[in-house]
Amino acid sequence: MRDGLPRYRIADLDRSARPRERLAAAGVEALSDAELVAILLGSGVQGANAVDLAQVILTEVGQLPGLHRISYEALCGMRGIGPAKAARLKAAVEIGRRLSQASPVDRPALQSPEAAAALLKYEMGAAEQEQFKVLLLDTRCRHLRTVDVYRGSLNTSLIRVGEGFRDAVRANAASIIVAHNHPSGDPTPSPEDVAVTRAIIEAGRLLDIEVLDHLVIGGNSFVSMKAKGLAFV
Numbered sequence: 001m002r003d004g005l006p007r008y009r010i011a012d013l014d015r016s017a018r019p020r021e022r023l024a025a026a027g028v029e030a031l032s033d034a035e036l037v038a039i040l041l042g043s044g045v046q047g048a049n050a051v052d053l054a055q056v057i058l059t060e061v062g063q064l065p066g067l068h069r070i071s072y073e074a075l076c077g078m079r080g081i082g083p084a085k086a087a088r089l090k091a092a093v094e095i096g097r098r099l100s101q102a103s104p105v106d107r108p109a110l111q112s113p114e115a116a117a118a119l120l121k122y123e124m125g126a127a128e129q130e131q132f133k134v135l136l137l138d139t140r141c142r143h144l145r146t147v148d149v150y151r152g153s154l155n156t157s158l159i160r161v162g163e164g165f166r167d168a169v170r171a172n173a174a175s176i177i178v179a180h181n182h183p184s185g186d187p188t189p190s191p192e193d194v195a196v197t198r199a200i201i202e203a204g205r206l207l208d209i210e211v212l213d214h215l216v217i218g219g220n221s222f223v224s225m226k227a228k229g230l231a232f233v
Contacts, residue, residue, distance in 0.1 A: 019051065033064055040088045045080035053080045065219060068093050068126035097123055109141045113224035116177045117215055119143065124181040124217045127151075132180040134164035136173040137212070144171050164200075168209050176204070179215040187218030189225055197231035 019035035028036075037054035044053040057078060061070050067089065075086035110116045116135060124131055129151045136144040147167045168176050178200055180193075197214045204211040213232075214225040226232040 033058055037067070037089070040092055041080075041085050048080070057081065065126040068097075068122075069128055110135065110137060110143055110177065111141055113213055113215060113222070113227060116179070116213065117217065117222040117224075119146065120179050120215065121217055121220060121222060124179065125219050125221075127181055128183055130181060130183060132164075132178070134167065135177040135179070136168050136171050137175045137177065139174040141175065141212075144173060162203065165203060165207055165209060169207065173209060175210040175212050177213045177215065178211065179217060182216060182218040185219035187216045187221050187223045189214075189216050189223055189228070189230055193225070194231050197225055201231060 019031055019039045022035065023031055023039070031039075034051050034055040037058060038050035041050045041054055044050045048056065057080075058064070058067065060078065061067050072086050072090050075081050075089060076083055081089075110119075119135065120133060124133070131151050132149040134147040134149055136147060138144055147164055149164045164176065164178065167173075178197075182188075193214070193216060197211075200214070201211045212226070214230075216223045216225065
């Protein structure tokens with residue numbers, strides 16, 4: 001209790017509705033976004049249990065991508081969120097970001113657009129600025145590392161095409177996959193995206209580095225330009 005007002009804890013819920021118990025019984029995959037956030041919160045506010053509070057927070061910030069974007073200071077200013085809860089939420093987001101970028105000892109082969117997008121969607125799908133990244137691959141299409149080429153308008157990338165290849169040459173990469181995001185959340189490629197992709201493919205031919213795909217990421221979805229037959233012939 002704080003300020004004389006009761007706080008509704010997860011323990012106050014019926015056992016069948018408690019996220020921790022549901023996680024233990026059915027697995028973490030069975031929990032909703034609100035239930036996962038509620039576990040981090042631990043308690044609610046007057047008139048709202050932790051799950052209800054988590055749903056309010058997700059709605060206000062724009063669901064999980066918004067929780068990724070929102071600052072620690074802004075979280076602290078939300079009803080029912082103090083420094084401790086804000087710190088737990090931001091720590092969980094950062095753990096997820098680092099895990100998405102972790103490179104295992106046995107590097108997986110990126111043999112599908114889905115596999116490549118899985119490395120990028122967590123960070124790029126929540127970004128407020130447009131980002132352009134390059135995945136460097138070896139002769140077996142295994143991920144070597146990811147290069148951050150730039151942030152800003154994709155129209156400016158035409159003068160920076162060589163930056164991604166510079167790192168590819170240094171790493172002796174056999175091929176690359178390029179990706180950028182649409183902060184609007186709509187991954188539909190634009191005519192400018194197609195033009196930029198053609199320029200990148202042509203540069204790759206000159207350097208003998210194959211461009212395998214260009215992924216456009218929007219929110220939690222993506223479009224493979226190669227799969228759509230855009231710029232790739």
